[in-house]
Amino acid sequence: MNYPFWDIDIGYGIIMAAIAVIHVFVSHFAIGGGLYLVIAETIARKNNDQLKLQFLEKLSKFFVLVSVVFGALTGVGIWFIIGLLNPAATEVLIHNYVWAWAAEWTFFVIEIIAALLYFYGWKTLSAKNHIIIGWIYFVSAWMSLFIINGIVTYMLTPGDWVVTGNFWDGYFNPTFWSSLWLRTGICIMLGGVYALFVASRYKADDFKKRIVRFNSLWAIGGLAIMIPTMLWYVSAIPKEIVDAALEANLTPIKAMNATYIYAAFLAFVLVVFGFLIPKKYNIVVGVVAMVLALGWFGEYEWMRESIRKPYVITNYMYANGIDVANAEKYQEEGLLESIEFQTADKPADLFRRACRSCHTFDGYKPLKPAFDGTDETFIAQIIMGTHVIRANMPPFVGTEEEAQMVASHIYKQIDKRHISEIYNLDGIALGKKVYDLRCGKCHIFGGFNDKSETLLGSTEEDLGDILDMAGDFADEMPEFTGDEKERKALIDYIMSLNEKEKN
Numbered sequence: 001m002n003y004p005f006w007d008i009d010i011g012y013g014i015i016m017a018a019i020a021v022i023h024v025f026v027s028h029f030a031i032g033g034g035l036y037l038v039i040a041e042t043i044a045r046k047n048n049d050q051l052k053l054q055f056l057e058k059l060s061k062f063f064v065l066v067s068v069v070f071g072a073l074t075g076v077g078i079w080f081i082i083g084l085l086n087p088a089a090t091e092v093l094i095h096n097y098v099w100a101w102a103a104e105w106t107f108f109v110i111e112i113i114a115a116l117l118y119f120y121g122w123k124t125l126s127a128k129n130h131i132i133i134g135w136i137y138f139v140s141a142w143m144s145l146f147i148i149n150g151i152v153t154y155m156l157t158p159g160d161w162v163v164t165g166n167f168w169d170g171y172f173n174p175t176f177w178s179s180l181w182l183r184t185g186i187c188i189m190l191g192g193v194y195a196l197f198v199a200s201r202y203k204a205d206d207f208k209k210r211i212v213r214f215n216s217l218w219a220i221g222g223l224a225i226m227i228p229t230m231l232w233y234v235s236a237i238p239k240e241i242v243d244a245a246l247e248a249n250l251t252p253i254k255a256m257n258a259t260y261i262y263a264a265f266l267a268f269v270l271v272v273f274g275f276l277i278p279k280k281y282n283i284v285v286g287v288v289a290m291v292l293a294l295g296w297f298g299e300y301e302w303m304r305e306s307i308r309k310p311y312v313i314t315n316y317m318y319a320n321g322i323d324v325a326n327a328e329k330y331q332e333e334g335l336l337e338s339i340e341f342q343t344a345d346k347p348a349d350l351f352r353r354a355c356r357s358c359h360t361f362d363g364y365k366p367l368k369p370a371f372d373g374t375d376e377t378f379i380a381q382i383i384m385g386t387h388v389i390r391a392n393m394p395p396f397v398g399t400e401e402e403a404q405m406v407a408s409h410i411y412k413q414i415d416k417r418h419i420s421e422i423y424n425l426d427g428i429a430l431g432k433k434v435y436d437l438r439c440g441k442c443h444i445f446g447g448f449n450d451k452s453e454t455l456l457g458s459t460e461e462d463l464g465d466i467l468d469m470a471g472d473f474a475d476e477m478p479e480f481t482g483d484e485k486e487r488k489a490l491i492d493y494i495m496s497l498n499e500k501e502k503n
């Protein structure tokens with residue numbers, strides 16, 4: 001199945017990230033804030049703490065506005081965007097989880113109604129009823145997290161579902177529970193950080209000291225839940241997925257490390273400004289804490305999304321919307337057949353289907369600089385070998401002829417001057433550039449699929465032989481199609497590394 005396409009120059013990943021990060025931030029905060037409000041209200045009423053009740057009423061106003069309006073708008077926005085960016089995956093999600101979505105929307109409606117009643121009920125409802133409404137709000141909000149959590153985790157770790165096709169196997173998948181409790185911790189942390197932000201604007205008196213401390217403890221409690229549940233979550237991701245990322249795709253690993261840094265800074269701000277010197281928790285600190293929390297969350301979601309590559313649904317559908325089950329068929333019979341909405345430009349259609357979900361030509365993850373100065377044969381061979389390039393890309397699932405068509409489409413648009421001319425390079429510097437363009441996509445010295453052992457131990461003659469035989473090493477490895485000048489520069493470059501190695 002496929003759909004009309006949507007061509008824009010911005011990377012799909014960036015559009016998704018922009019909307020999704022706002023949405024997950026607001027929606028988790030809405031859940032944690034709900035719990036914060038009812039518990040803080042219960043305590044305040046018990047102590048007849050009027051100042052705190054006033055604070056909570058004020059907080060709930062902002063809270064309802066942000067969570068209901070922003071949450072609902074960006075939630076619809078996410079559907080709109082994923083439908084445009086990856087219609088095939090969106091279809092799978094709706095098709096398999098239609099009852100889950102129906103339940104989710106039901107809870108969402110209850111959540112919205114309860115939120116409005118809670119906000120408008122401060123003066124009109126009895127204390128008891130008001131707190132009951134607050135609980136209804138929190139529980140229904142958390143239930144929608146419970147439901148969506150099953151679907152989001154299924155995309156990364158569908159578990160036995162890939163074999164059985166059983167709804168529950170996909171739903172209660174290997175990362176379901178760890179992710180649920182991790183996200184619950186995130187909700188609590190965000191609720192606290194948000195309440196802190198509101199309190200940060202208060203003047204530095206005794207009430208501020210009290211409320212900032214309370215809010216900080218709340219947020220620290222959330223962080224404390226996040227630490228073990230994050231470790232649990234990471235350990236629940238199957239080893240193959242983590243290993244594949246460690247080998248070829250450092251994006252999720254970097255994102256994961258960034259989450260630790262954000263968490264450490266956030267903990268510092270909460271303990272020092274929130275707990276030790278609460279009167280100093282001013283608006284600047286409030287903003288910094290929000291930014292750190294948002295940064296943490298952005299990196300976490302980035303990790304989760306990028307570790308899934310080359311799939312959008314692990315082992316079931318590639319990130320470009322092509323189902324794994326049909327890959328072999330397309331490779332034999334052709335991918336073009338499967339494209340329902342074709343234009344007069346077949347090569348461009350193939351490019352859209354196979355590559356466009358992740359690359360633009362000269363904007364986001366651009367292909368132009370990766371190919372400027374190379375040739376059509378090389379490009380076609382790279383296309384046939386995308387799955388062995390560093391980055392965990394899906395394989396090209398079309399025929400060789402179709403790879404050639406995509407190559408012609410790319411070749412038409414690149415800079416056809418000599419590499420030395422485009423980059424104004426000569427000698428060893430030129431050789432390094434040739435290496436980066438023609439070899440470095442698949443072999444990084446000291447890194448991914450390193451060939452230093454063979455290359456740095458070779459004489460000039462051996463290197464010449466290696467280049468002559470390049471096409472024979474593996475189906476996916478391109479032959480060397482550069483000219484004499486490039487060839488000489490490349491050999492000189494490798495020999496220069498060779499010298500360095502010896503010294």
Ligand code: HEC
Pocket residue numbers: 309310319320354355356357358359365367369370382383386389390391393394396406440441
């Ligand atoms: C699932 C997303 C995805 C798809 C689909 C995809 N790529 Fe990639 N590709 C990537 C990522 C991510 C990188 C790494 C980019 C980076 O490191 O900046 C990459 C890197 C590359 C590189 C190396 C770039 C360089 O500078 O060395 C080439 C060439 C490439 N892709 C070509 C293609 C072609 C051709 C297609 C279609 C047949 C394709 N890709 C499909 C995600 C994808």
Ligand code: HEC
Pocket residue numbers: 381382385386388389438439440441442443449451454455466470473474476477478480
């Ligand atoms: C599209 C990816 C790709 C590109 C580009 C590429 N290679 Fe390879 N190369 C491979 C694969 C796949 C193998 C065989 C399996 C393996 O060892 O990973 C291989 C094997 C080799 C080997 C031999 C085996 C060994 O283990 O010693 C050498 C040497 C080598 N490549 C050097 C190069 C050089 C030099 C270039 C640039 C001119 C280059 N490769 C470009 C993918 C590539």
